[in-house]
Amino acid sequence: MTLIVLLAAPTLLIFLGLQVMNSVPITFLLFYGWLFAVPFVDLMLVKRFTFSQTLRQLGFGLQRKSIVVGLVSGAIYFLAILLAGSLFLPLLFEKAELERLLVEWKFSGELFWWLVLVLVLVNPFLEELYWRGYFFYKANGRFAQKKLILLSSFFYSLYHLLSVVPLFAWPTPIIVIIAVFVAGVSWGILRAKTGSLAGAVASHIFADAGIILLYLLYLRS
Template sequence: MNLVLLFLGPTLMIFLGLQVMSSVPLTFLLFYGWLFAVPAVEWFVIRRKTRKETFRQMGLVFNRKNVYHGVATGLLFFLTILLAGYFFHSFLFDRDDLQALLADWQFSGDLVIWLILVLLVINPFLEEIYWRGYFFKKLEGKRSVRAMILLTSLFYSLYHFLSIIPLFSWPYNIMMVVPVFIAGMIWGYMRYKSSSLVGSIVSHILADAGIMAVYILFLR
């Protein structure tokens, strides 16, 4: 598949789900369907790799030091997000506008707990597998390590514009993409140094948990 399409595919799915159809559940279906289907089809159907070989190539192998780094960076992200939410949520968000937007996106009612579970359980795994697993292997030997980390972090950050800009108050909505990019760079570096994706997944889970904690504690 064309490399440009692979880079832009997740952003297109977010655009269709949120901006065109205004539905978080549908966005999740399109977005996570892409993140799962593209690597699965290429590795299992086209290349006919075994599950064990695919997991190894993607970096789904245990590395104790990598996991420690994942826990440490994840806890740092969690605490930073939580403290920022506690002290600055009144500046970062317009609560009434946010609630109205989330209702329009169908992120409300009985669905909320399931959507939060998706963000905490499915999101970190599929995003890391796609960007720091699948793409790292696809670019290996074709780009330098710095270029791989930069490119994957850049396109990982791109679709966050579509979800972050409407959620935050101006001008903080533009600035909030910077931490996303930095996190992507850190997770990419962790993946490269250890050849393992597990620590990045653990760190990503804790970062997403911080975001959900801010929502539950200060914005509902």
């Protein structure tokens, strides 16, 4: 599978789920299905690695430095998100319009808390597995480490535009995407320096938890 497909497919699936089908649950099935299936099908069925070998190639291993740095950076992201949101959210969008859009996307009703759990627990794991695990494995040797980190962070950030552009007034989406890109770079550096995804996953969980808590505290009726 070419790197172009690996880079572009997540954005295309988000576009199909959100903009074409207008459904967060369908988007999750398409997007997370790809992030999970592609690495394991490639490594276990095509490359014939064992499960433990696959996890090792993807960077799953408990490395103390990685975990410590991940927890500290995650706590910083968590607090920064809550602080920035509490100060500026009322200036960024109309609450009624946001609620209307989330209902249209089916991010509401009986599925709401299940979708929240997916965002906080499943999303960080699968995004890190794909971008800082599998993509690092596939592109290793084709790019210098700095270019690899920047390239993965750019395409990781790209599909976030599809969700933030409808939610926020300009130029806020650009500010949000820059923040997502910076976080992606920091997780890429952490993965590269320690050889482990553990810290990136931990930090990512904190960041996503901050976003969800912000929504629950200030936006959800």
